[in-house]
Amino acid sequence: MPELRKDPITGRWVIISTERGKRPTSFAPVPRRADAKMCPFCPGHEDNTPPEILAYRKSGTEPNKPGWTLRVMPNKYPALVVEGTLSRQPAGIYDKMNGIGAHEVIIETSDHAKDLVDMSDEAVRDVFWAYRERMMDLERDRRFQYILVFKNHGEAAGASLEHAHSQLIATPIIPRQVADEIDGAKRYFEFKERCIFCDIVRQEITDRVRVVRDYDAFLAIQPFAPRFPFETWLLPKAHQSSYLELSDSEVMVLAQAIKDSLARLKVALNDPPFNYILHTRPISREHHEYYHWHIEIIPKLTRVAGFEWGSGFYINPTPPEESAAFLRKIDMEELERIEKKPAVGKDA
């Protein structure tokens, strides 16, 4: 059983995930670049994964058999486990709880060779729709406080399999970074009686220098104080605290916006490894007025990680005004060529 432990100084929770079972001798990187014949996420290999929780499939096809275009199942190596009663306990001066949570994998396409940027708008919409479906289901579980959706693309960004997939972790605590955003947004709201994210959207539309693209309902920006070069935020322009407030038609616009944002980064930075993380309101509705959901895309370009981990102090060599100008100018024809040609040089 994994365990959640709280750092007694900062209050940050970590997962001690014994099920993943890394021992001192097992830290050598394991290359897992599998071709479609070996890939556990490819059609025909459904029995290599736990049974599916959700799938979008051709009518008449059976669960856990080919015929799907998107598939969600529990992670085979879960960081948290779904069975059990949540139990907080002391350990001397320390605090811990058992590692209760959900850890799911969303296989974004049946095509081993495709990424989000190569997929049709409708297929990308289905991915963002599936996030919604799974979040709505898991929000009913009273043990959870937060549902975190994220994608690792490329080995350097932590992806262990190259077949395009996202992950979802439902947790009995609010992740530190989100808690920091909530605290800050709340302080701003108490002072200004306005949502800080809405104010950011307004200022960025006025300033224009950090806007990558305006997608009507959404805005892609390079934030004012980015930790990483080419860090990109995608925000709904109207106030929405939870991702679940997104309307049916907005999901399609979001899919197009994500595809365009990722394609620009792919062209600008030669298909970089990246992570994106969906920051939404915790399951509790109390933060509605001042929290505002958004997606943070972080290309992994620099190696300056270790020092930053220990200090929380980031040195970013690229001003966001420069990266925004660069991304705005990406040749749209080149983007279209990417969409039409089969993916090559995809990293594992």
Added chain:
Amino acid sequence: MPELRKDPITGRWVIISTERGKRPTSFAPVPRRADAKMCPFCPGHEDNTPPEILAYRKSGTEPNKPGWTLRVMPNKYPALVVEGTLSRQPAGIYDKMNGIGAHEVIIETSDHAKDLVDMSDEAVRDVFWAYRERMMDLERDRRFQYILVFKNHGEAAGASLEHAHSQLIATPIIPRQVADEIDGAKRYFEFKERCIFCDIVRQEITDRVRVVRDYDAFLAIQPFAPRFPFETWLLPKAHQSSYLELSDSEVMVLAQAIKDSLARLKVALNDPPFNYILHTRPISREHHEYYHWHIEIIPKLTRVAGFEWGSGFYINPTPPEESAAFLRKIDMEELERIEKKPAVGKDA
């Protein structure tokens, strides 16, 4: 001029370091494994670096010439610059200030082939003594709030040159991670009227399971809720809020403790890339009662960085009780063999 910018939501400051001048096309990793003939940190190449601020050298030798055993100079590519008057400014709803600070490099030895674990106890003591000397000098600068000392070892941990060195950054703000520790330690003190770090030391000595080694004045532990496998903390057992409270004789014990801790990690994990960071009290003395300086050593073993960056939520596959047991059992003879033989397979 670099710029400090504040994230308007979380209040986290970042350095936008334009002087380092990374442009979209310049993110390919640059291998800088230089042999002693080319190394700018080797004796005889003193004119490849800015003039020295401090050096420990044989009597009779001249500044910026060979004859030194340890040398401190400004970083040639500084993240912050030392000249100028600190000026906080608004930028619409945002906040920024000019990038005033000090950024220094401590060359730990004149020997290109040596690391801290290969050096004599006296030479390691000199390194930790030099940190003290530079901190005492920089604390007099009223523009600074914090002095951060850290070491990157190995390319994957962010070291761009393999010749053993540490760095020091004096900043006009308190780094996020330290600020979080101060806030948490203050809350604990208000509740318990005791230092949380002192309580951790007491509990770890009682529990024993997470202790790597007890060095009399210092304790090496695997913390209760580590973010990373084999994350190691070294704490003074008696309450000291600032690194500058360390007595002369304690510096020697600290040097031996650091050497032993790093040697254990080197043997256990096959010379891993690592960072260590010295967390001390901010220059202001107000946090004396509840803050407690310590060194955090973070081996870079896992690739799970990107997602954690975006969530602040860490998944650690190695329980600290297991890594502590492993590190306690490291064969002391093997440690001694390492000390005696020349360094091999050292990574850049």
